Amino acid sequence: MDPIEAAKDLFFIERGFLSGNHFAYRADAPVLIDTAYASELGKTKASLERLGIDWGRTRLIVNTHCHCDHVGANRVIQEASGCEVALHPAGRGYVEKADRLATWWDYYDQEAEFFDCARSLADGEILAVGPHELEVLHSPGHSADGIVLYHRREKALFSSDTLLEAGSTVATLRLEGQDSVSAWLASLERIEALDVRVAFPGHGRPFSSIREAVARTKRRLEGYLTRPESVGDDLLKRILVYTLLMRPRVGAAALFDRLMGTRWFPDTIDTYFEGEYRRKYDEVLRGLLERSIVRAEAGTLVATVKP
Numbered sequence: 001m002d003p004i005e006a007a008k009d010l011f012f013i014e015r016g017f018l019s020g021n022h023f024a025y026r027a028d029a030p031v032l033i034d035t036a037y038a039s040e041l042g043k044t045k046a047s048l049e050r051l052g053i054d055w056g057r058t059r060l061i062v063n064t065h066c067h068c069d070h071v072g073a074n075r076v077i078q079e080a081s082g083c084e085v086a087l088h089p090a091g092r093g094y095v096e097k098a099d100r101l102a103t104w105w106d107y108y109d110q111e112a113e114f115f116d117c118a119r120s121l122a123d124g125e126i127l128a129v130g131p132h133e134l135e136v137l138h139s140p141g142h143s144a145d146g147i148v149l150y151h152r153r154e155k156a157l158f159s160s161d162t163l164l165e166a167g168s169t170v171a172t173l174r175l176e177g178q179d180s181v182s183a184w185l186a187s188l189e190r191i192e193a194l195d196v197r198v199a200f201p202g203h204g205r206p207f208s209s210i211r212e213a214v215a216r217t218k219r220r221l222e223g224y225l226t227r228p229e230s231v232g233d234d235l236l237k238r239i240l241v242y243t244l245l246m247r248p249r250v251g252a253a254a255l256f257d258r259l260m261g262t263r264w265f266p267d268t269i270d271t272y273f274e275g276e277y278r279r280k281y282d283e284v285l286r287g288l289l290e291r292s293i294v295r296a297e298a299g300t301l302v303a304t305v306k307p
C-alpha cells in the first residue's frame, strides 16, 4: 500500500492487521503519530525512509493509545532521536508506572517495551504539526487513554481504534471495566458531531462512510450490553488470530497449550463460558477455518489476514 498524503507532508501509512496504521509528518524534525508493532520495526523504518523520513531526526511521537500495535517502535526511535513522546494523561500514567496490564501487553501476551513519556495530550488541546492543527479528542472505550485527532481544515479524522470501517472492535471489559462500553458509545457521539470527510483508522483503509461505520460500531457495542457472551466470542476470535500473527511458528498441536499459558485466553473463557476451554477453542478455530481466516498448512495454522 502506498502512503496517502492526508494533508500537506502528513502521510497516512496503512499497515496490516498486526501493526496499527500510522502517520508521519515529513520535515527536518519529523513528527510521528503511532509507530506500529515491535516485531515489524524493519518495515516501519523502511516505510518512513521511502517517504524521505529519517526516524533518527524525530522531534515528537504522538500515540493514539498505548497498545502494543501503536507504540512498537517508540523505544528504538526515542533512543535514536531523543524525541519526546506524548500520550493522553491516562496512558502516560500507565507508562510512568510501567503497568504492563493496563497497557494490555501482558494480558494479551504481547511484545512491547516501555519508553519515556514526558508530555500529556489533554482533551480539547490543539496539537501543532508543522502548519497543521490537530484537535485532540479523548475517546475512551477501546482503551481508557484513547484519543482521536481531528484536522478540521481538511475535515479528516485520525480515528485510531475508536472507529474502524467494519465497526469491528476489541473490547476488553475485564481490563477496561463494564463502563467502557458506554464510554465508547459516548466517544462515538462526539465523533458523529464532527464534520468528517474522511477517516483514517487504526486498522484498514481510509473511509468516508462515517455514519455507517459509527452505526455498525454502535450496534456491536449495544450487542455487548444485551448479549455479554458476544464480547467473549469476539475476543476469542481475535485472541486466536493475533496469537497466530504474533507467533507464526506455533504448531497446530501446540496452539491450545500456548493459549492456556496466557492470561487472556483462560480468563475470557472463565468470564463468559464457564471454563469450557477446549470446547470453545475447537468451536472458534472451526469457525475461523470455515471462513478461511485461518488456514491449516503442514502442521501449522496460518492467519490469512493480509500483512
Ligand SMILES: [Zn+2]
Residues within 6 Å of the ligand: 065, 067, 142, 143, 161
Ligand atoms: Zn488498540
